[in-house]
Amino acid sequence: MKKLILPFIFLSIFSCQKEKPQVDAIVINANIYTLLDEFDKAEAFAIKDGRFFDLASSNELQEKYTADTIINAEGLTILPGLIDAHAHFLTLGQLQKQVNLIGTTSFDDMIMRVLDFHKEHNMPFIKGRGWDQNDWEDKNMPDKTILDKLFPNTPVALTRIDGHASFCNQAALDLGNVTINSTIEGGEVEVKDGKLTGILLDNAEQLVMNNWPEFNQEQLVEALLAAQKICFENGLTTISDAGPDIFTTPWIETIDLIDSLQKSGDLKMRLYMMVPGTETNLNHYLNKGITKTDRLNVRSFKFYADGALGSRGALLREPYSDKQDTYGLPVMSLNHIKNSASRIADSQFQMNTHAIGDSANHQVLLAYKDALLGKQDRRWRIEHAQVVSPEDFQYFDHILPSVQPTHATSDMYWAEDRVGEERIHGAYAYKKLLEQYGKIALGTDFPVEQVSPFLTFYAAVVRQDLEHYPEGGFQSENGLTRMEALKGMTIWAAYSNFEEEEKGSIEVGKLADFIIIDRDIMKVPIDDVPNTKVLQTYVGGEPQLN
Incomplete structure (x- = not known):
């Protein structure tokens, strides 16, 4: 009997000592917000294999x-990779090769930055971005007289912070043969006292930009990698790229380049691409269908219903309170938006529309309602949803609001002047938009605003600037809780991209x-x-910061 039992005991002991399963890394001693449930922690x-395997x-x-890798977090906080639900990734990279006009305090400050840039780089064409006349003592739009004297032969085009207005000298205007009689649907060439001021609003920017030298492929690669570095430094692992400012950008070729860089391993950033809603792009992608990899998701079209509030291009139902002859501009025709909505509704693509003014929001919400005809879970988005009429909030019960909290704290100083106290x-x-839909996607709209998602979080919750103005917060009843803000930058942002099953929370399999x-x-x-x-950013379990 003993001889029969001993081998059995030996085999049992041997089986208990088999090797433990191998994983790629274990993160220990961390304060982890998983986002699985409200305040669930690990x-x-x-x-x-690049995914969460066990908690x-x-x-x-x-x-x-x-x-082989044990990461001791020593009690530090870990969050799911942050998702910017609305930003301009390529534009951010391109901006690194332009005059940075963000934070200029006056017209003279802007001109000095252009002069310093020209002295350092001596480029045949000068492009810049970031000025905002609302931050200057003189809040009028600039005039090109001085720019013409300083740069009589070098084209200069300086884009406003929101991308919806450009300030050009005569040499730049000449590229597009712009005259006092030039017109374009969805845009305006500003003329005062019978003379060009150099200001081009919305689609009028294309008159010059259609003739501006394009980035070559090498420059595009540099721009994409520069943007990636900045985003990783700020803890962003997925960007919803809301497309270029100027729709003439060859977006199909750009997306193909992004795909190739991701496949080669050079571009680690995960990108959800909003394709500009031109006829060419609609025909191409509706025929091709959705493109989806672990790093690239092409399944939405981006439209513009109007311009921006700061440049009075946002489309309002009643005149601007501070300019009674102005209602704003429809950047794309309502017919184009309606017809495109009908086409997209018959596909699996998402429709995302920039709508700032109450008229733009009203028209787009009704166009969405007619096109969807009760279709469920399409997650069509209003980008910005900035000024909404009281009776139109109800339509957000099935239309997803995609907003940028720092817009509120940047615009609060002058927004009421534009639209009035009602x-x-x-x-x-x-908060009201969140209550209607049940979720809200948060972004920065960089480079319109700063890249940091922690400024987004702060603005969403406290609705103050960094100097704690105004006391009590700007319309504080619409502030979000910390958990709502975090969800808006993680799981709800993933949901807005149809990606909540693969990212947005720290969960086994994601x-x-x-x-x-x-x-x-x-x-x-x-x-x-x-x-x-941000001490370290991980994408697919791999560290991205040196």
Whole structure:
């Protein structure tokens, strides 16, 4: 009998000592917000093949698995990789080769920056971006007289912060043969006292930009990689690229280039692409169908219903309160939007439309309603939803609001001047929009605003600038909770891209995109949140910061 039992005991002991399963990495001793449920937290997780493989305690995972890489977070906070639901990724990269006019305090400040740039680079064409006359003591749009004297032969085109107006000298205007009689649908060539001022609004920008030298492929690659570096430094792992400012950009070729860079491993950033809603792009992608990889998702079209509030291009139902002869501009015709909506509704593509003014929002919401005819879970989006009439909030029960909280804190100083004391109550109404749909996607709209998602978080919650103005917050009833803000930058942003099954939370089976930050933004004083530093950004379990 003993001889029969001993081999059995030996085999049992041997089987208990078999090797532990191998994973790629284990992260331990962390303060992890998983976003699985409200305030659900974890201490450790394992990663395998670029995805979250297991969540448990630090001891459990180390006893259960073996890994060549053990990351001891030492109590630091870990969040899912942050998702910017509306930004301009390529534009951010291109801006690194232009005059940076963000934060200019006057017209003279802007001109000095252009002169310094020209002295350093001596380029045959000068492009810049970022000025905002609302930040200057003289809040009138600039005039090109001085620019013409300083640069009589060098074309200069300086784009406003929102991308919806450009300030050009005569040499730039001559590229597009712009005269006082030039007209274009959805745009305006500004003329005062019978003379060109150099200001081109919305589609009028194309008159010059159609003739501006395009970026070559090498420059595009440099721009994409520059944008990637900036985004990783800010903890962003997915960007919803809302397309170029000027629709003449060859977007089909640009997306093909992005796909090739992602496949080669040079571009790690995950991108959700909004394709400009031109006839060429509609025909191409509706015929081709959705493109989806782990890093690239092409399944939406981007339209523009109007311009921007700051340049009085946003389309209003009643005149601007501070300019009674102006209603704003329809950048794309309503017929084009309606016809395109009908085509897109018969596909699986998403429709995303820039709508700032209450008239633009009203028209687009009704166009969406007619095209969808009760179709469920299409997740069509209004980008910005900035000024909404009281009776139109109801339509957001099935239309997803995609907003940028820092717009509220950038515009609050002058927004009421534009729309008046009644309409302002339907502006930047993020809490009300959230209550209607049940989710809200948050973005920055960079480079219109700064890249940092922690400024987005701060503005969404406290609705103040960094100087704590105004006391109590700007229309504070529309502030979000910290958890709502975090969801808007993670799981709800993923949902807005049809990607909630693969990202947006730290969950077994999802892509191992996460960040380690130097403070717990859910608990520190809210004024401390803008100072948050990203210590490391991981995409697919791989670190992206040196």
